[in-house]
Amino acid sequence: MPDRRSFLLTLATAMSVSPARAVGAPERIALWPSTPPGGGGPSGPLRRDDSGAISNIATPILEAFVPETPNGVAVLVAGGGGYARIGLVKEAYPAAYWLAAQGITAFVLTYRLPRENWNDGPVVALQDVQRGIRLIRAQADRFRIDPARLGVMGFSAGGHLCGMAASRSAFRSYAPQDAADEGSARPDFATLLYPVVSLEPPNDRTTSRRSLVGDSPTPGESTAWSLQTYVRGGCPPIFLVQTDDDPVIGPEHSGILDAACRAARVPVEYHRFAVGGHGFGIGRSDTPVALWPRLYRLWLTSLALLR
Numbered sequence: 001m002p003d004r005r006s007f008l009l010t011l012a013t014a015m016s017v018s019p020a021r022a023v024g025a026p027e028r029i030a031l032w033p034s035t036p037p038g039g040g041g042p043s044g045p046l047r048r049d050d051s052g053a054i055s056n057i058a059t060p061i062l063e064a065f066v067p068e069t070p071n072g073v074a075v076l077v078a079g080g081g082g083y084a085r086i087g088l089v090k091e092a093y094p095a096a097y098w099l100a101a102q103g104i105t106a107f108v109l110t111y112r113l114p115r116e117n118w119n120d121g122p123v124v125a126l127q128d129v130q131r132g133i134r135l136i137r138a139q140a141d142r143f144r145i146d147p148a149r150l151g152v153m154g155f156s157a158g159g160h161l162c163g164m165a166a167s168r169s170a171f172r173s174y175a176p177q178d179a180a181d182e183g184s185a186r187p188d189f190a191t192l193l194y195p196v197v198s199l200e201p202p203n204d205r206t207t208s209r210r211s212l213v214g215d216s217p218t219p220g221e222s223t224a225w226s227l228q229t230y231v232r233g234g235c236p237p238i239f240l241v242q243t244d245d246d247p248v249i250g251p252e253h254s255g256i257l258d259a260a261c262r263a264a265r266v267p268v269e270y271h272r273f274a275v276g277g278h279g280f281g282i283g284r285s286d287t288p289v290a291l292w293p294r295l296y297r298l299w300l301t302s303l304a305l306l307r
Contacts, residue, residue: 024066027064028062029107031060031062033177051090054110057086057112061110062076062109064107065108070104070143072146073103073151074149074151075191076136076153077099077107077108077152078108078161079155080158080279082210082211083157086110091158092108094281099153105144107136111132112124112125113211122211126173130169133165133186134184151191152191156193156208157196160195162195186236189238189300192239193242193281194241194243196253197253198226198228200219203252209225228256231261231263235264237266237268238261239271239296240268243275243277245276248279
């Protein structure tokens, strides 16, 4: 795995951004005041694979990427990995540095993974993202952000998680821990890139489905963790990106979510690219899918989130 300096230089070359100017070293923030709710969890140190993805997560955290001149917008970022690991180096960190280069304060979420012996099972990741949103709002003054301009951005399984945060914000997934939990868990906008959406047949052949509801779920369990189940009026605006040639999460998933949003009159902007595969993250500069960050910035401007 590359060291931090070489990683930042790679990002700077790819994005034509000086990381030293865009953001300093990220600040690590404990997500929970003591042990996470529910009990259980893995033992031993954090594990990293050759791609930089992590697992065996006993202590969920936020990492704050603060731009030199914050513009007041904040985004919580969740990498993917089928709820079996979290892609930081290929997805979450590049997105956070790009956001910071736009003046947007980014918070990368290291969330708990459902099958790592947590007593609350699939709910633990939702607990972490809801807590993360509340904690960011509680520290809005310190980070110089507007608590009414806080969004989420998720990739693949992280897209499913951020979609759940957007559509199930009224659901109390854990008992309040402190004053931060008096705040709202509803994001003001949601950005979902090649997200897992449905856990129901025939779209249930994903690692996320196995991680969340197991190998032989009941129809009720699959429906309960399918994102489109919870899309209702009042959900925040959604920015959706998908490729037609994605071999891991087919375009049917994004199509289901797009249709659910339109039926519920939830504002949705769906950008569908012919090629790009899966896991493209912020996008390679030599591919059409690399246009999505520019489109995203224009979308934020159209919503008056960027001023």
